[in-house]
Amino acid sequence: MKLRLLAVAAVVALQLSAQTDAAKPARVLLQSGVYQLTEVNLGVLSKPLPGESRQRVVRVFAFARPLTELEWANWSARGAVNHGYLPLNAYLVEIPVNATQAWSYAAQLPLRGAAPFTGAMKLSSTLATGSFPDYAWVGSEVELVVVPLATSSSAALSANLDRIGTVVATAAHGISVRINPSDLQRIAALPEVQFVQPKEAPGEPENLTGTKNHRATAIRVPFPGGRNYRGTGVVVGHGDDGDIEPHVDFKGRITANLSGPSQGDHGDHVAGTIMGAGNIDPDGEGQAPGASLVYYSYPGNLNSVDAHYTTYGVRVTASSYSNGCNAGYTSFTQQMDQDIVQNYHLMHVFSAGNNGTANCNYGAGSGWGNITGGHKQAKNVITVANVQANDAIANSSSRGPAHDGRIKPDVSALGTNVYSCVSPNAYGFKTGTSMACPGTAGVLAQLYDAYRQTHSGQDPHGGLMKAILMNTADDLGQNGPDFIYGYGRLNALRAARAIEQNHFVRDTLTQGGTDTIRISIPSGQQVLRVMLHWTDPAAT
Template structure:
């Protein structure tokens, strides 16, 4: 890890250094100011390069995260905190007229640091072979420049063109990001401008990633008519979804009345298949029905729907987006991810769902075993969902991309069936395809069902998308290693459990500020084998150059009534230098001294808890941009509880056909036996002595009449 020590000559003590050195942790390395006493007031020459239009643009470092009162005092003094950077550092502006630097010590300021210009240049820009889409020619690179958001884009562009005359502005991608073309020899000069916060390659272009599925997701249990036992008739009705893919979808009778807007161009039928998984009606073939056949679909090319937000969110009521596309392997948290997190925090009912990628058999993440192969920055955002591909028997597909992200976060978030999925093709045809491209729309469709379920119980009001994500993660069926992992995320989606969580109101929300601890009472019922308590928060957008993307850090724990037993969350830690071994290692339970400081989700698991009251403590460990809203979701697995989820009453079977019987159960040591009846009185054996870990069985329907 590279460290830069900034040495100055003259010094007068400004703030206490008893807290130790504060490191600025960026993708380019760790940077330490060993002479924190200097500031523009006593060494204006050292900070001259940071001055722009009456303000010094600096890295303002604190001994500890400033409180809301401190932030208000800084603002009153004209000091603006623009963007948090780990650790305890903000990109900030200080008026040139500000003179009372002794007051900074009262505000726990450790130092005022002149930004290091080469620290602003993404390391990938120096390796043309890894960013071919951003290479215009031997010398010119297409870049995204993150600029000071306190300055208008037009003003910033003019300033940068004056600074680097060859700088060619091409587009604005966000309020604080622009795309441009610039030569490699001038990138370092560009980085020295005070308005430039970070320079990285432009986004990689989108590329296509190549009825048993719905039963695996427990979707058929909630999407039923009155002819079925416990029928809820939840089919995503009223929920508007956008799908970005390879263009025009159809024609197919399964989309009749379901596609509100269709793309004009067409470059394949990948999108037809994806669309059918989301909202296909099964009109032509009733056994091939989507996960949300009542939802409304809007079809776009590639990621073009993202450019239509907020209009389509505000005026067309779009609440979910689905993208079975890829970009570059192991891109990590970049400007794409940042823009995603901005959207998902600004529009609280919006959720972006992505395929995790089909690079699980590759080493593009630099590690054998397919680790760190999530394909694209969009799906590496903290608040979106990336989906892994499992088979219909819950095994991971060999091509499914794995985590972690470059900063160590858990991705993918969740898994769904994406192998040998039968879905729509043009001209009323169907075909089988496999990939995370098929798993992604399955999750999108099931989320639409959860939105509908929430609206029905909340007077038609939308849920916060962060709450729906938390419910989906916490009720997912844990696969692979116990707890979360970098293969399945939090497990395979279980829509029945998620709907029941909504119906039983097993969730709550709260807010927490810096240093505050908020407690919640949780009454655990009797006969619980496992209780899962998840805390999730929609984290603010991070600085794209930061080494760690988490902005607000919340830590949780659960204690029993007497306080004698403390339960800590799962922790996944692949280490500073991940290996195939560390990425495959199971999650461990944390402690008072070992906490998760990189993910915006924590889950505490209680095994065989005694019935009674428990206390969930939610601590604002590092709330740099608050107050922070969080959601708590609770799920119970009962002892010796077995539930048949398919078939569940009302189905008709053809003699001789193969039916996959599925059931849910808590962890048990006994074996399973399956029986059937044709008259409701006499039970006939199907099989017995099934392993305690088995949750499905393939049954050939007998040739009898009922």
């Protein structure tokens, strides 16, 4: 008998079967929304619309499946330019109007639908809502970043932008322009444009950015009536590089220090990211400033967890250490899986590693299958990738899959330029999945606190917390879970709401049995994400 945990969040698309999708209109998922692609008449698609170039047009094509390399080679040889993949088997393609062979070849492909690349499709999610962030305003104007198509001339686009607003800078990532907000659609309608977003947010210390990125501050607001999930009373077992120095941010919350002599300030920085109070510098506050720590020299937190789960009440562990690259399912891996099975409320959190470009003999070449450890590849634990403040993956962050092909990492968190505690009573920046792991452990401490506050002081099942964390994450990279970001970047606010609203179902099922779970969908919701999760027995 296995415990099934159904975590539900009505926020992103349910993965449907290919048979079901085939019966529906083709669609493409963009930042600005979901668009149905209904046109299949290539004669209509090849004709320029008002405002488009008379020589070349850009279209969104959706197919029944991803195109093969050979199909792309043949289409490109006939004049088609691939500007990139879009979710649900779609591509952004530029074709000369008079390239008869390119249009004819498109008819031979498994086309399900297509559409012109409209101005609305080019907007970021923020701009698509008609809002502009505070930092984008410059007087009565807003500053945008306009990304040109790869085949467009930046000089020509800059000239067109200057006719609408004022170009203030040109960089590799795009052209910065200040405009009257009412001119946004004119900018997006320019045929040379691929994407439009607000200017980048101003820089700030990255641990402050980290708590915002993970939505951790949204669930511990210092105002009456707000959520107050600070991780208070939740104990994290943190294994690192020897003794941590006294720091005012840790005062009164180191339950036990079981470490050897200090080997540096790595452990101080990681501890601060988990539970630093930000007493000297509020920007250095950790994810769960109310949590407590049992501190070890690594791997004491893992080897002692069976005993200290009871002795100290350890519920979450944090380990930012490797034990071999793509080591496979080792005995240590087996121990990690057994820990979660045997200790109902426990969850282990690991860094994915910093071998993102390495070849660790997975079989797919450099850049894949380089998770740094066997223990991190356990089925029941959480392994964390390192994203930057803009949600782009750090080049050094280790990629999956696990040795046996399973998805790893599980989630992503900020691990680049994280601002946290260093001794003595100071703060500094560090980068790596070593910093993403404690960010996740701290968020878990907050969510354990949320569960206790909303469920009569009870502790949650560790597997349930993993499921909620993954199922409420903000999907990044390819649509759905992947070997780079896992299930996406943490979203503590969405996870807390799932806990508060009991968006999960506990159930048991015997071998060969069946069961039906009914989910009530609130009116107005258009999409649903469902995860079936269970804590699996350790492998042999």
